[in-house]
Amino acid sequence: MYVVPGSASKSIASHLVRELSADTADVEIRRFIDGECYVRVKSDLKGEDVIIVQNTYPDENIIETILLKSAVKDMEPKSITLVIPYLGYARQDRKFQDGEAVSAKALARILSIDVDLVITVDPHKNYIVDFFETKASFCSAVPEIVKYLLPKDIDVVLAPDKGAVERAEEAAKILGCESDFLEKKRISDEIVEMKPKEIEVKKKTVAIIDDIISTGGTMAKAVEEIRKQGAKDVYVACTHGLFIGNAIDKINRAGATEIISTDTIENAYSKVKVAPQIAKTLKENFPN
Ligand code: R5P
Secondary structure (H helix, E strand, C coil): CCEEEECCCCCHHHHHHHCCEEECCEEEEEECCCCEEEEEEEECCCCCEEEECCCCCCCCCHHHHHHHHHHHHHHCCCCEEEEEECCCCCCCCCCCCCCCCCCCHHHHHHHCCCCCCEEEEECCHHHHHHHHEEEEEEEHHHHHHHHHHHHHEEEEEECCCHHHHHHHHHHHHCCCHHHHHHHHECCCCEEHHHHHHHHCCCCCCEEEEEEEECCHHHHHHHHHHHHHHHCCEEEEEEECCCCCHHHHHHHHHHCCCCCEEECCCCCCEECCCCCCHHHHHHHHCCCC
């Protein structure tokens, strides 16, 4: 079994090599002066089970993923599994207005080509895996996030909006505490409002968990609201930490005690590793 590390997911790929006792394929990935991508797989992968690990964010990594699949396929491997730690474009998972492209579906179609199995982590909505035209599954990063939160003695886990409530419930169940959600109203890409809602957080230690932190607008508002209601400590955790622009500043200024993300997108806050959950899901679904 070989792991092919994409340039956006090298760290997860190396953890997966260890988890699966696999080999790392030798790949050369670079950009031409005009920005186009060059991919060469140097290891001989004929007859091998091959696992390509690569995010589809930002856009340039979509092209890299397509080229990696193509190079691997030409080598006639036994199977190809595509692990996408962060599946970009997943938030447009339906038509909100006539004529819109459902980007989650469009991307899933392209990524399915030549692939026997797709595994992703916390897709924005679980049903997104059904958009793939090949076998696809996902794992949750919540069990790993919870391991990190365990020593913090969390009293309440909150979702910053109703859409994220299942994740908060999953974490609260493992932590053995209460869960609830805030009422978010999105005004624009960067601005959100929290509708007033009383939650029992006075003098309590709270964790707010979401799938993605992008501009930080959602989390900053959620932290602000919970601080206003008298929480003692507010831990902020997400699976995919995009942290665009001054997201971290916004969340800190709102009063976060600590910001935690997983390593699906490698950044300074990647305190939680998702490779164990990916390896487990991979073993459960492996195409043999
Ligand atoms: C939205 O439904 C997602 O779960 C996140 O809440 C959202 O993507 C966060 O975006 P931002 O950090 O820009 O508020």
